[in-house]
Amino acid sequence: MSAQSGHVDVRDVSISFGARGSVIEAVKGVSLQVQPGEFVSLIGPSGCGKSTLLNAVAGFTEIDAGSLLLDGAPIDGPGSDRGVVFQQYSLFPWMTVRKNVEFGLKMKGVGQSVRETQARTLLGLAGLLAFENHYPAQLSGGMKQRVGIVRALATSPQVLLMDEPFGALDSQTRSVMQEILTNMWQRLRLSVLFITHDIEEAIFLSDRIYVMTARPGRVKAELKVPLPRPRKPEMMDSPEFVALMRTIKALIRDESLAAMGSELSDGGLRGLSTELGPEGACHVL
Numbered sequence: 476m477s478a479q480s481g482h483v484d485v486r487d488v489s490i491s492f493g494a495r496g497s498v499i500e501a502v503k504g505v506s507l508q509v510q511p512g513e514f515v516s517l518i519g520p521s522g523c524g525k526s527t528l529l530n531a532v533a534g535f536t537e538i539d540a541g542s543l544l545l546d547g548a549p550i551d552g553p554g555s556d557r558g559v560v561f562q563q564y565s566l567f568p569w570m571t572v573r574k575n576v577e578f579g580l581k582m583k584g585v586g587q588s589v590r591e592t593q594a595r596t597l598l599g600l601a602g603l604l605a606f607e608n609h610y611p612a613q614l615s616g617g618m619k620q621r622v623g624i625v626r627a628l629a630t631s632p633q634v635l636l637m638d639e640p641f642g643a644l645d646s647q648t649r650s651v652m653q654e655i656l657t658n659m660w661q662r663l664r665l666s667v668l669f670i671t672h673d674i675e676e677a678i679f680l681s682d683r684i685y686v687m688t689a690r691p692g693r694v695k696a697e698l699k700v701p702l703p704r705p706r707k708p709e710m711m712d713s714p715e716f717v718a719l720m721r722t723i724k725a726l727i728r729d730e731s732l733a734a735m736g737s738e739l740s741d742g743g744l745r746g747l748s749t750e751l752g753p754e755g756a757c758h759v760l
């Protein structure tokens with residue numbers, strides 16, 4: 476089954492913040508795409524505008540220039556066609572797991588029995604059915620984030636927008652979450668735009684990765700991940716994985732150095748080369 480919708484088109488988008496003379500240019504002239512059913516990650520130095528861009532696609536942040544399209548239609552605010560998952564779990568503490576998941580459907584006017592069936596199906600996929608009547612405070616961090624993902628998926632969005640969703644989790648839980656997310660994504664065939672600081676995570680999960688420059692964030696490179704699906708943890712030792720990891724590390728390090736100023740790079744760190752991965756896999760812009 477291949478996805479037909481969920482095409483995100485970010486065209487020459489610029490976003491700045493500020494008032495009374497002090498303007499911060501967060502994102503400048505960014506163009507990127509997520510094809511229907513594709514898993515795309517955004518990675519880049521801290522403060523380069525990743526969250527700003529994702530928030531704009533979510534419809535939470537206005538853009539100054541360019542255009543944002545979902546399946547050809549302009550994005551002009553939040554909508555149930557996009558599910559959003561943040562690093563903070565943001566569940567309603569007074570509601571049970573299932574009621575949290577049902578919330579978006581209730582807001583859309585979906586009746587009780589359909590809501591319940593849909594919530595239970597998704598909770599089953601995420602291995603959480605046994606916890607449907609628990610409250611968030613009774614769950615571990617990984618479980619809370621799984622509920623957050625299930626909640627974002629409940630309204631059947633075409634696109635899932637994820638901003639460092641596993642950033643607060645320990646590495647064991649994180650890798651289990653990565654596998655759960657990949658499984659759910661493969662079954663549901665939706666598009667994902669995923670932000671992470673973790674290069675290994677970006678490679679393991681993605682079809683393509685955009686590396687951003689230091690602020691104002693622009694697209695520095697676009698890389699295809701040449702690994703088959705389904706992904707297996709042992710692929711992390713493959714030459715392709717290791718080469719891509721090295722390439723992205725160098726690209727980001729160059730940008731972090733640029734952001735920190737030329738003195739540092741003149742003081743012994745200069746000479747770091749931007750090694751390119753497998754031929755054709757990396758397109759430095």
Ligand SMILES: Nc1ncnc2c1ncn2[C@@H]1O[C@H](COP(=O)(O)OP(=O)(O)OP(=O)(O)O)[C@@H](O)[C@H]1O
Nearest residue numbers: 492493499501520521522523524525526527528690
């Ligand atoms: N609401 C806002 N008002 C003013 N400045 C903002 C606002 N949101 C973001 N910024 C600024 O825009 C720039 C980009 O921030 P953003 O959070 O998008 O970066 P990021 O790449 O997601 O960072 P990190 O990886 O550290 O989470 C930063 O300089 C930030 O201070």
